[in-house]
Amino acid sequence: MLRSRWTHTLLVAATGLALASCGASDAPRTKGGPIVTNRLTEGQYRQSIADIFGADIRVLGSFEPEVRASGLLAIGSAAGTITPSGFEQYEGRARAIAEQVVDEKHRQATVACQPSSPDKADPVCATQFIGKFGRLLFRHPLAPSELQNWVGAAGDAATASHSFYTGLKFALAGMLTSPKFLFRQETVEPVSGSQTRRLDAFSIATRLSFFLWNTTPDDELLTAAANGELHSKRGLARQVDRMLASSRMEAGVRAFFSDFLEFDAFDTFVKDPIIYPKFTQRVADDAKEQTLRTITDLLIERHGDYRDLFTTRHTFMTRTLGMVYDVPVTSAKGWEPFEFSHDDPREGLLSQVSFVALHAHPGRSSPTLRGKAVRELLLCQHVPAPPANVNFTVVQDTSNPQYKTARARVTAHRTDAICAGCHKIMDPIGLALENFDGLGQLRTQENGVDIDASGELDGVAFKDAAGLGTALHDNPAVSTCLVDSVYRYAAGRAANRDETEWVRWLNERFVANGYRLPELLRAVATSEALFSIAPDVGPKP
Amino acid sequence: MTFGQRETMSCGSIRGYYLRSRCQPRLYNLRLLIASAIFLSMTGISAQADSAGKTLGFVVSDIYFANYEGPVEQVCPDGVAVTQREYALQSLPEADRDHLKSIGREATSTLHNAATKMFKAECLKPDEVADPGLRTVGGSIAFGLNLDGSTSANAARPNTCPHQKFESPTGEPGVDNQLFRVIGCIVGFRKTGHFEANGDAEDNYRTGYRSGEHTVLIEVTGVKNARNDNDVQVGIYSSSDPAPFDATGRPLPGASLQVHDNPHFHNLAHGKIVDGVLTTDPIDLHLQFILGVSHSEYYLRGARLRMTLRPDGTASGLLAGYYDVDTFYDGHVRRMGIAVPEEYGLRCAGVYNALNRFADGYPDPKTGRCTAISSAFRIDAIHAFVIHPKDEKKTTAQADPLVQR
Numbered sequence: 001m002l003r004s005r006w007t008h009t010l011l012v013a014a015t016g017l018a019l020a021s022c023g024a025s026d027a028p029r030t031k032g033g034p035i036v037t038n039r040l041t042e043g044q045y046r047q048s049i050a051d052i053f054g055a056d057i058r059v060l061g062s063f064e065p066e067v068r069a070s071g072l073l074a075i076g077s078a079a080g081t082i083t084p085s086g087f088e089q090y091e092g093r094a095r096a097i098a099e100q101v102v103d104e105k106h107r108q109a110t111v112a113c114q115p116s117s118p119d120k121a122d123p124v125c126a127t128q129f130i131g132k133f134g135r136l137l138f139r140h141p142l143a144p145s146e147l148q149n150w151v152g153a154a155g156d157a158a159t160a161s162h163s164f165y166t167g168l169k170f171a172l173a174g175m176l177t178s179p180k181f182l183f184r185q186e187t188v189e190p191v192s193g194s195q196t197r198r199l200d201a202f203s204i205a206t207r208l209s210f211f212l213w214n215t216t217p218d219d220e221l222l223t224a225a226a227n228g229e230l231h232s233k234r235g236l237a238r239q240v241d242r243m244l245a246s247s248r249m250e251a252g253v254r255a256f257f258s259d260f261l262e263f264d265a266f267d268t269f270v271k272d273p274i275i276y277p278k279f280t281q282r283v284a285d286d287a288k289e290q291t292l293r294t295i296t297d298l299l300i301e302r303h304g305d306y307r308d309l310f311t312t313r314h315t316f317m318t319r320t321l322g323m324v325y326d327v328p329v330t331s332a333k334g335w336e337p338f339e340f341s342h343d344d345p346r347e348g349l350l351s352q353v354s355f356v357a358l359h360a361h362p363g364r365s366s367p368t369l370r371g372k373a374v375r376e377l378l379l380c381q382h383v384p385a386p387p388a389n390v391n392f393t394v395v396q397d398t399s400n401p402q403y404k405t406a407r408a409r410v411t412a413h414r415t416d417a418i419c420a421g422c423h424k425i426m427d428p429i430g431l432a433l434e435n436f437d438g439l440g441q442l443r444t445q446e447n448g449v450d451i452d453a454s455g456e457l458d459g460v461a462f463k464d465a466a467g468l469g470t471a472l473h474d475n476p477a478v479s480t481c482l483v484d485s486v487y488r489y490a491a492g493r494a495a496n497r498d499e500t501e502w503v504r505w506l507n508e509r510f511v512a513n514g515y516r517l518p519e520l521l522r523a524v525a526t527s528e529a530l531f532s533i534a535p536d537v538g539p540k541p
Numbered sequence: 542m543t544f545g546q547r548e549t550m551s552c553g554s555i556r557g558y559y560l561r562s563r564c565q566p567r568l569y570n571l572r573l574l575i576a577s578a579i580f581l582s583m584t585g586i587s588a589q590a591d592s593a594g595k596t597l598g599f600v601v602s603d604i605y606f607a608n609y610e611g612p613v614e615q616v617c618p619d620g621v622a623v624t625q626r627e628y629a630l631q632s633l634p635e636a637d638r639d640h641l642k643s644i645g646r647e648a649t650s651t652l653h654n655a656a657t658k659m660f661k662a663e664c665l666k667p668d669e670v671a672d673p674g675l676r677t678v679g680g681s682i683a684f685g686l687n688l689d690g691s692t693s694a695n696a697a698r699p700n701t702c703p704h705q706k707f708e709s710p711t712g713e714p715g716v717d718n719q720l721f722r723v724i725g726c727i728v729g730f731r732k733t734g735h736f737e738a739n740g741d742a743e744d745n746y747r748t749g750y751r752s753g754e755h756t757v758l759i760e761v762t763g764v765k766n767a768r769n770d771n772d773v774q775v776g777i778y779s780s781s782d783p784a785p786f787d788a789t790g791r792p793l794p795g796a797s798l799q800v801h802d803n804p805h806f807h808n809l810a811h812g813k814i815v816d817g818v819l820t821t822d823p824i825d826l827h828l829q830f831i832l833g834v835s836h837s838e839y840y841l842r843g844a845r846l847r848m849t850l851r852p853d854g855t856a857s858g859l860l861a862g863y864y865d866v867d868t869f870y871d872g873h874v875r876r877m878g879i880a881v882p883e884e885y886g887l888r889c890a891g892v893y894n895a896l897n898r899f900a901d902g903y904p905d906p907k908t909g910r911c912t913a914i915s916s917a918f919r920i921d922a923i924h925a926f927v928i929h930p931k932d933e934k935k936t937t938a939q940a941d942p943l944v945q946r
Contacts, residue, residue, distance in 0.1 A: 277787035278795075319797050323785065326795040328926035332782070 028501040032196050032532030035186040035203075036492040038077040038210075041066055043255055045182075047215040049097060052136045053110065057100050061089045066264065070494045071376070072485065073259045078492055082182065094176035098169040107165065115164040121155035122164055129168055130154065130175075138180040139217055140202035141226065150175065184210065184492075188533045195535040201225035204531050208240065211490040212525060213248040214255035233526070240525040244518055250300060253517070254292045260485050261377060263288050265358055272363035276439040278323050286321045287353035287440070293335065294349065299517040306482060306515040310348040310469040313340040324353055324441055345435060346442070348469035350374070353440035360438040364398050367406050367430030374429045374457075378472065380481035384422055391416070404447035407431050428456040432468040479515055483507040490524050502529050594763035594773070599856055600784045600925035601757040602792035605746050607684035607859055607917040608721055609710060610732050616680040617726035623676065624728065624886035625656035632659065653883060660889060661879045667870070667893035675891035677899070678725035683707035685718030685917035686861040688823075688843060688902070702911035704901040717915035719899040720864060723892060729885025742885050746832065751790070753783020754831040757920075758798055759846070759856075760927040761812065761819060767850060770814045775821045775846065777860075778927065779806035779829035794854055794924040801829065804934040806838075814850065818858075821846045826862060830872050833881070837872025840865040842903055842913050846920075854924030863902035863913035870896055 040048065042063040049059055064086040067076030082090065101110050111129055115122035130150045134142040142150070150171050158167025175181060186203040199207065202217075205225040209217040217225070221239055229235030243249060258264070266288050271279035293316045298304040304312075317338040322329035325346070330336060340346045349355055350370075359373040360366045375381040394403065395413045403409040410431070414423045432455035437443050444451060453464045460471040472478055483506050488494055495503055506523060513519040524530055613621060629652050630638055641648035663670045685707065689696075692715035695703035707716040724730045729742045750756075760776040779801040785793040800807060806829050812821040826844035830837045844862030870893055874882055882889055900911035 273788060277789075277791060278793055322797050322926070323793060323795040328928060329797040330928055330930075332799060 026505075027527065027529070028505050030502045030529045030532055031498045032198075032529070032534040033491060033493055033496050033499065035188055035199070035533055036078045036184075037186065038074070038184045038492050039064075039080045039082065040182055040184065041073060041077055043258075044210060044214055044216075047213075047251065048137075051215050051218065052133065053097070053101050054106065057097055057106075059093060060096055061093045063089070068262070068264075070488065071380070072489055073264065074489045074492055075494060087177070090182065091173075091177050094173040095169075097176060098172035101172060102165045102168045111165070111168065118164050119162050120164060121158035121167055123151055123155055125164070126151045126154045126158075126168060126171070130171055133172065134175060135222060136216060136219070137175050138178070139184070139206045139222070141222075197533040197535060198231075199531045199533060201228065201230045204230045204236075207490065207492070207530065208243065208525055211252065212240070212243045212521060213246070213252045215248065215251070237526050240522055243525075244522060249518075249521075250296050253296055253300060256486065256489055257292060257295050258288075259489065260482075261291070261354070262373075263292075263354070263358075266354075269358060270362055271357070271439055275363045276437075276441075278441075279439055280320070282320045283324060283353070283439075286318050287324075287357060289335075290316055290318075290321060291349060291352050291354040294352070303516060303518065306517055307473040307478060310350060310472040310478075311466075313342070313344070313347045314338075315340070315352065321353065324439060326442065345465055347466050348472075350433060350469055350472070351436065351440075351465050355440075356433055356436040357438065357440040363438060365406055365434060365436065365438045367410055367427050367434060368395075368423060369430065370433050371426030371428070371430030374472070375426060378481060379475065379477040380484060381425075381477070383426060386422070387418055390419060398447070404449045405451060406434055406446065407452055429468065431455045432462060432465050435465060479510055480507050483510050483520060486520055487524055487530075490530055498534075499529060502527075594765045594770075596927075597761040597764055597767065597850065598925050598927040599759040599761075599854075599922035600780075600792075600796060600798055601750075601759065601920050601922045602784055602786075603747065603921040604750060604757060604860070604918050605743055606721070606724065606730065607718070607861075607919040608725055608730060609680070609683045611680060611682060613726075613731070616678055616682075617676060618679040619676045620726075621676060621731070622727045622887060622891070623673075625660050625883050625888055626652040626886075628673070628888065629656040629659055653880075656883050657879045660883070664875060664879050664882055664889035667875075667890040670890040672894040673888050673891045675723070675888065675895040676726045677895055678722040680725075681708055682710055683716050683718045683721045683725075683917075684709060684859065684919065685716040685721070685915065686845065686847060686859060687713070687715035688717040688845075688861060688863065688915050691715060700903055702901045702904060704899065704915075716917075717901065718861075718917045719901050719914045720869070720896075720916035722899050723895045723914070724887075727885055727887045727892075729887065745881070749832040751784070751786055754833075755829045756780040756782060756784050756798060757828055758800060758925065758927045759848075759922060761814075761850075764814070767814065767852075768817050773812045773814060773819070775810045775812040775819070776800075776927070777808040777810070777826060777828065777846065779803075784925075792921075792923045795926070797926040797928050799928040799930060800933065802934070807935075808844075810846070812846070817850050819846065819848045819850055819856070823862070826860075832877070834878060835872055835876035837876055838868060839872075839918075840868040841916070848920065848922070856920075856922045858920055859917050860920050861915070861917040864916040865903075865913050866896045866900050867912070869914065869916075 045063070046059050049057055064080065064082060066073045067080045069076035069079050100106060110133075111125070112132070113125040113128050115125045127147065131142060131147055134147065134150060153174060154167040154171035156167070157170035158164050161167065179185065184206050186206070187200045188197045188203075189200045191198050198204075202222070202225045205217040205221045208230075209215060209221055220242070224230055224235060224239050227235075230239065266284050269284045273279065294312065294314070295309060297314070297316070298309060298312060299306060315338050316335045317325065317327065317329045318335055319329045319332065327338065327340075329338070345351070355373070356365070356370065359369040361369070372383050375383050392413070394400070395409045397403075397409070400409070403412055410423065410427050414420045414427065432453050434446070434451050435443060435453050455462055455468060457468065457471040458475060458477075460474070462468050462471050484495065484503055487499075487503055487506065506520070506527075509523055510516075510520045609616065626649075630641065633641070633655070641651060687706075689698040689701045691698050692706065694705050697703070704717070704719055705722075706714070707718055707721075708714050709716050727742075732743070756779065758776075758778040758780050760778070762774045762776070764770055764773050780798045781801055782796075782798040784798070785796045787793055805827055808824055808826045808828070810821040810824045812819055823843040823845050826839065826841045828839040830839050841860070841862030841864055844860065846858065846860050848856045848858030850856045874887070874889055874892060882892075896914055897910070900914045902911055902913040902915060904911050
């Protein structure tokens with residue numbers, strides 16, 4: 001796996017360098033966008049703590065709900081705030097983390113110096129500790145006054161408690177509840193000879209790290225920021241290539257696709273246990289993991305074409321999922337690679353439980369929800385909400401002898417003119433997936449009637465789910481949607497009108513590169529556009 | 542060629558793609574020849590796969606004694622078996638008996654304790670106690686199979702001992718199920734009766750099976766026609782994986798379950814399917830039996846399976862054979878401890894002696910006494926995948942050389 005990762009990273013870097021000479025220089029300039037202040041998501045918080053203090057530090061308590069804006073949690077995190085009860089959770093969590101970091105089990109690794117006495121304050125040793133971890137937590141070196149304040153706090157606490165380590169604990173807990181840790185605060189600086197401004201080096205490091213790794217910048221990236229490397233094309237490219245080659249990139253890709261595919265819906269995912277007795281929380285967890293593994297395997301390990309996600313027969317299985325898919329699984333525990341045979345109708349992400357079950361009702365399938373998900377998630381097309389006074393009775397009644405299949409029910413529902421307009425753009429897609437019931441189990445009939453899985457997507461007709469996968473594979477909106485989403489995810493905001501040409505150029509490069517995700521990530525991460533700030537935003541130079 | 546044309550591409554356009562605009566008849570003929578060769582070889586491969594047949598896998602969702610539950614006065618004309626508590630009650634002074642009768646159900650625990658104390662040693666060593674007798678089945682109807690091929694009572698058949706036969710509830714003559722004769726009037730093994738332990742044994746066995754203490758897998762391979770096929774292989778395996786059930790107790794199809802590590806619990810037999818009913822040739826069968834503290838085995842000699850296979854992937858039927866008497870007593874009575882036999886309402890020595898008295902198969906060459914007792918278990922099964930690990934230790938097919946087919 002490591003060898004393949006290095007091979008494709010070299011490939012990515014080589015491609016990038018080659019294209020840099022003939023492509024990147026003709027990238028449309030942008031005026032930049034606003035700075036953003038994003039609250040750390042739960043995943044980012046947890047990963048940051050693990051990366052800074054160690055994976056065995058337990059992170060307890062519940063997190064504030066995340067907000068989805070413009071289709072992404074990464075953008076909504078700029079709209080989220082912290083409520084008083086939410087702050088209580090952060091505060092309790094911070095003290096628990098700090099306590100573990102300086103306890104006897106961990107302090108040998110975390111506190112590099114020995115205090116002159118364990119029973120009282122030691123500003124020299126405290127400075128070392130707070131300076132080191134403050135830099136990692138706040139994602140920039142502490143200013144001398146800042147450092148002095150925190151060291152002072154540690155000293156006061158040490159004196160009051162007669163324990164040096166308790167002093168460190170209180171200082172660390174304070175830093176963990178600081179907005180400088182909980183929020184990604186960006187700083188702007190001028191660019192000589194230009195009205196456009198740019199993020200400072202540490203803000204660049206922060207955007208890069210949360211984009212590519214979904215975690216806080218590591219020591220090497222912060223050092224590169226301090227050395228000015230990130231403001232040089234070569235230096236930036238070197239760090240980006242290092243990050244793309246790292247095993248942490250997989251976590252970044254998983255975080256992006258979890259957001260892109262709205263996998264946070266798994267938090268409230270339920271199925272009727274009478275209708276779908278095979279459904280358990282384990283099925284939900286494995287379904288999500290199956291899709292993420294399929295994605296990272298194709299796009300990273302095998303450096304494949306993004307569009308092939310909708311036609312691939314290659315995936316992964318556990319015994320839990322094997323029961324839902326009704327396929328044999330040899331491994332008693334864990335995951336094993338699995339390939340659907342060529343006469344099996346299942347191929348691509350759309351036939352996976354994470355899609356067909358997540359976009360369905362607790363007790364039945366839903367061509368409309370599935371069609372809507374394809375439009376909104378994969379094609380970035382907006383579907384209006386239904387009017388408030390819609391009558392859903394005919395669609396919901398699965399025992400109606402007149403309408404035995406979902407196709408018959410939605411067709412009847414669509415006779416209402418109020419409903420027809422939107423259903424026309426959703427149902428012909430979702431009906432192709434009717435061979436999958438509400439849990440994603442394969443079926444050929446519903447209520448004794450053979451299922452007709454024919455459909456249409458933007459004028460392309462097909463007869464089954466595999467045909468839908470192929471139609472999606474070939475639909476240009478699939479790649480433009482991904483490219484646009486990757487950029488918005490990286491920037492933490494929607495693209496503005498000024499960036500339209502730049503995003504279009506990005507998509508052309510993505511297509512030219514064979515729809516390879518690592519190349520796309522590199523193009524975004526090494527771009528001027530990602531770090532440019534519009535002239536009328538933020539503090540003036 | 543773009544992928545978008547996959548759905549609608551015609552043969553002409555494929556040809557056009559490969560041959561561009563020029564007509565190349567010789568090349569075309571060669572390609573046709575190659576394509577034909579490939580097609581024929583694929584057909585051969587496909588035919589080979591067809592001749593190998595497909596595999597039907599099952600996990601047993603329920604396995605229990607195939608006891609016929611008729612009216613007690615017909616099945617047990619002498620009455621149901623006297624329970625240990627009743628023996629214990631009779632051993633008490635009259636005044637104590639009257640007192641216990643007067644306090645009703647509260648007497649249960651007192652009698653239970655007295656009974657366990659009285660009979661604990663007997664259950665461990667039943668052959669050291671005088672036979673107290675056992676009320677056994679006197680009816681003529683039972684579930685089971687004709688194991689010795691005879692329809693006459695007390696017929697002299699090789700490797701069997703003379704015994705009465707039953708008729709099945711559907712009128713099949715010659716049913717051998719002497720084990721039912723022994724346990725059929727023990728209240729714990731009946732669904733109905735006067736004792737508070739009604740159905741206790743079946744509940745106990747079912748709970749134990751569903752908790753995954755011992756799982757049974759059935760695999761039918763080489764199936765060319767699921768309705769009629771004269772030549773299939775049947776594997777009956779123990780598994781350490783629990784059979785899956787939902788919260789209401791319904792079995793769930795589609796699980797992948799691995800055969801037991803120990804090849805002692807792998808049983809292979811030749812079988813056939815006639816009008817959707819699978820039957821197997823007799824074999825010596827060993828399956829793990831674990832229930833609570835009892836770790837033993839189903840050891841059925843001359844065992845055969847008869848199961849109806851349904852298109853929805855379920856199956857049900859009987860597993861019948863001659864249960865080795867010592868193994869049966871050890872696993873289903875002795876190793877259960879004293880509390881369970883007491884709860885079932887059986888007297889250990891009575892059962893032990895009845896087992897030996899009614900044993901009807903595999904006579905000991907020295908003593909001439911039969912050492913195994915005809916029995917039948919009803920089986921329900923659902924579709925499952927039987928997984929064989931790469932390093933599976935193989936067992937050889939076990940044809941029973943002693944039983945006449």
